[in-house]
Amino acid sequence: QGEVILNRSRLTRCLHGLVAIAVVHQLSVSLLMQAPEEGEVESGLGGLLFEFHETVGLVTFGIILAYWLWSLMRRGETSLGQLVPWFSAPGLAALGDDLREHWHSLRRRQGPKYQPAGPLASAVHGLGLLAVTMMTLTGTLWWLTESPAGLSSTLAEGAKEVHELFAPLVWTYLIGHAAIGVWHSLRGHRAIQTMFQCRRGAVPVAEERETP
Numbered sequence: 414q415g416e417v418i419l420n421r422s423r424l425t426r427c428l429h430g431l432v433a434i435a436v437v438h439q440l441s442v443s444l445l446m447q448a449p450e451e452g453e454v455e456s457g458l459g460g461l462l463f464e465f466h467e468t469v470g471l472v473t474f475g476i477i478l479a480y481w482l483w484s485l486m487r488r489g490e491t492s493l494g495q496l497v498p499w500f501s502a503p504g505l506a507a508l509g510d511d512l513r514e515h516w517h518s519l520r521r522r523q524g525p526k527y528q529p530a531g532p533l534a535s536a537v538h539g540l541g542l543l544a545v546t547m548m549t550l551t552g553t554l555w556w557l558t559e560s561p562a563g564l565s566s567t568l569a570e571g572a573k574e575v576h577e578l579f580a581p582l583v584w585t586y587l588i589g590h591a592a593i594g595v596w597h598s599l600r601g602h603r604a605i606q607t608m609f610q611c612r613r614g615a616v617p618v619a620e621e622r623e624t625p
Contacts, residue, residue: 422487424483428476428479429480431476432476432542435476436583439469439473440584440587445458446459470549470552473545473549474549474550474552477542477545491535495535497543498532508533511528541583541586548576551572551575552576555576
């Protein structure tokens with residue numbers, strides 16, 4: 414068996430873990446909370462959870478900003494260009510090659526080669542981060558414009574609609590991301606373990622040989 418070396422810093426892993434925990438929390442709370450009607454205040458358990466959702470949402474926005482900033486600064490790890498390859502000819506070419514490789518593997522009824530930092534995996538990860546960023550950005554804007562010193566009720570309504578529009582996308586990404594992580598773990602890859610590991614240094618991840 415070979416090894417895939419994940420060169421992820423402690424800060425990268427901890428930020429990734431914080432984002433994952435915050436997203437799971439926010440989506441779970443959204444199932445039980447109750448947003449107050451216009452002009453009313455939060456009341457009951459649903460209202461308390463909504464207020465908690467707002468507070469954690471503001472913290473999550475800060476974590477997401479820190480993640481994007483770190484993606485710009487870090488070296489030797491997945492770059493910002495790999496997370497968002499849509500505006501780069503080399504990035505799109507690498508993504509296209511990886512997509513073709515995945516397609517050929519599926520046609521041969523084989524699982525795709527494990528590439529935790531490959532072009533496709535990185536691009537999908539970037540799309541998930543963009544969706545979460547839109548959720549936290551519009552949630553923060555909604556909170557700011559719905560406050561007593563709000564800027565515009567129209568702006569608040571628009572932010573609310575976009576916020577709710579992206580919720581199903583983030584749910585889809587979360588479920589798909591978790592399912593793929595479990596699938597890789599069942600195939601012998603330490604996908605989930607390394608995802609939430611905050612210790613320093615590169616981590617070897619076992620990779621099975623391709624079936625001839």
